[in-house]
Amino acid sequence: MASKRRPLHSPSSKLNFRPNSETPGWETKGKKPLPEPATVKQVLLMMIVHVCRRTLFVDTSIKVAIYGATLFLVSILADVLPFPKTYFSRSDNVLNQYFVKLGWGWTLFVTSPFLFMTSFTYCCGKRDRILQHFARLGIATFAWYFWTTLFWYIETVYGRCNASPEKFQTKETCLAGGYFWHGFDISGHVFILIYSSLVLIEEARAINGWEGIRDLIRNEEHARNVGDVSVTSNPLRGLSFEEFSNLKESYDKFTVYIRLFFIAMTFLSVLWDVMLVSTILYYHKVIEKFVSGAIAILTWFFTYRYWYTLPRALPNLPGEGLFKYKDVRQPKEPAKRRSITTAPQSNAKHQLPTFMGMPLYGLRNQENREQKDEDTDIETDTQLNSSNKS
Incomplete structure (x- = not known):
């Protein structure tokens, strides 16, 4: 008995039907564009950035606790059990001469371009908002200058020469005569190293959620091109045409350099921690190091954890601009x-x-x-x- 041939257009033949963009009547409106494939260089750079994130973004509360414990306990051990002399115990070592003594300058050198490019992007080129973010570095620079100057004043005014106080009344003349100046020498190096590390961590937080801005831009651009007004959860929906254009241009132009400066900030933070251990082991007294570190931590806490978090406070925290991009979930289609x-x-x-x-x-x-x-x-x-x- 011959088998019956199934019609070409039988109902069962439609079960495996897959409509595509070439099928007449199949609407493509509303489909979001796919992200562009990443190159090998981009993948390698992102791997390095990921490692830097893990290194730099340690819980700040834990890091501050480690700083305090190290300043107190390790300093006591260094006084009781003197460590053997190494290259780092010499004050003329390269890292001390060209990095630590110019520590705040190096911190500004890597942080300022990073802050400018990130704030220019998430502030969509608004000059007044960018200057508000730069005010944080101005405040930090003032704090650094004020405290280090006060440390020097306390040491020179309330110290004395070990030879003849009447003959050598200043620190400069005492040292020039080959003698020693005894005073309460609060460690400026400890202050710079700890305060710089904490400022680097806080300013680098602007990179959190940075990769998601690309998807926000792509989805918002697609929604504006097709005239889709139903999507209202995109943080970029409130931007004007000019602001959105500035965001697109600056994000594409600055992102690579932002990643590179973020890597430099991580390496500098690691270097500051290494030199801090060297300073704790070989220089200053326990009380001088502990007081300096406490002042650095309190200054950081007052600014970044209290002042900048107040409602309507100026300046704002890093990453606060014309739209929110940190920890933002992508808008879902209806x-x-x-x-x-x-x-x-x-x-x-x-x-x-x-x-x-x-x-x-x-x-x-x-x-x-x-x-x-x-x-x-x-x-x-x-x-x-x-x-x-x-």
């Missing part, structure tokens, strides 16, 4: 109405996979496409069941 009720899925399924701490937006786009295909199959099956019953 859910389509389904003909078949499905059970709620767990939140774990919707969590976006990450690589080196960065979200993989490409995988989410792939999941969205697969979900759309599944929805199409469900709608097709429903229509076929309805036609068969009729």
